[in-house]
Amino acid sequence: MLIDFYKMNGAGNDFVVIDNRDLALSLTKDQIALLCDRHRGIGADGLLAVEPAEKGADFKFRYYNADGGEAEMCGNGARCFGRFTAALMDELPERVRFETIAGTLSAELVEENIRIAMSEPKDLQFDTGVSIPGLDAVLRFINTGVPHAVAFVENLPDTEVVEHGAAIRFHEAFAPAGTNANFAQVIAPGHIAIRTYERGVEEETLACGTGMVACALMHHLLTGAPSPIQVDVKGGDRLEIGFEKIDDKTFTKVTLTGPADFVFEGKIEI
Numbered sequence: 001m002l003i004d005f006y007k008m009n010g011a012g013n014d015f016v017v018i019d020n021r022d023l024a025l026s027l028t029k030d031q032i033a034l035l036c037d038r039h040r041g042i043g044a045d046g047l048l049a050v051e052p053a054e055k056g057a058d059f060k061f062r063y064y065n066a067d068g069g070e071a072e073m074c075g076n077g078a079r080c081f082g083r084f085t086a087a088l089m090d091e092l093p094e095r096v097r098f099e100t101i102a103g104t105l106s107a108e109l110v111e112e113n114i115r116i117a118m119s120e121p122k123d124l125q126f127d128t129g130v131s132i133p134g135l136d137a138v139l140r141f142i143n144t145g146v147p148h149a150v151a152f153v154e155n156l157p158d159t160e161v162v163e164h165g166a167a168i169r170f171h172e173a174f175a176p177a178g179t180n181a182n183f184a185q186v187i188a189p190g191h192i193a194i195r196t197y198e199r200g201v202e203e204e205t206l207a208c209g210t211g212m213v214a215c216a217l218m219h220h221l222l223t224g225a226p227s228p229i230q231v232d233v234k235g236g237d238r239l240e241i242g243f244e245k246i247d248d249k250t251f252t253k254v255t256l257t258g259p260a261d262f263v264f265e266g267k268i269e270i
Helices: 029-036 075-088 161-169 209-223
Strands: 002-010 013-019 046-051 059-065 095-100 103-110 113-117 122-125 139-143 147-152 180-188 191-198 203-205 229-232 238-247 250-258 261-269
Touching: 002 075, 013 075, 029 046, 029 059, 046 075, 059 075, 075 095, 075 103, 075 113, 075 209, 075 250, 075 261, 139 209, 147 161, 147 209, 161 180, 161 191, 161 203, 180 209, 191 209, 209 229, 209 238, 209 250
Parallel strands: 013 046, 059 095, 147 180, 191 229
Antiparallel strands: 002 013, 002 261, 046 059, 095 103, 103 113, 113 250, 122 139, 139 147, 180 191, 191 203, 229 238, 238 250
């Protein structure tokens, strides 16, 4: 089977994008994993599939991690999805709305960047009580569309992201679904840097949109830093997280603003 695909990246978080509006493709978990394989396939942190909407949005967003498992959503992927689907429409719209497992999101063009209106965070735990050997930090948790653990550290470059991240991701406290693991360092009030171990990729990635949101909200709760918060990622980009706080456990109007770029397109046989 010959498949048309596009390659996109959002702040270094890269994706294979498939236009499946006619629902002609029904890829298996193994086929998706092969497409994302960096040695035998195209190579990506995940796969985005465009499908027809069911509830009045413009499109349906399907997101699969590099291991082929479907996830609720992906912040960087959502920005790429927004730019990609806007190009599919007859006229360039001000906003594209799309359905995800985590709820209906919207994307809009902000100069050269894409701003995503995220789903409202939930399940905040200011201290999970989880202790990871070798990691001297309080482990916090919040679901920003997908589950995220957050640890603030004093020396981000020297943090063992893969070792600690895997221990957190598979910890029994987050079973059975597991969690993404984020490590953040404060650069200045309202400005943080983060590194992320992504569930499903099972490796550190160059950026994670929902992880940025999780860390930014935790930074606000810990320091009172106002919206928007600037977040530096390993890929070298700086993104912006906006929000409004209702109370110490409830946020609304959460946004993620950053780049979403086309890299190339092609065909691949699977």
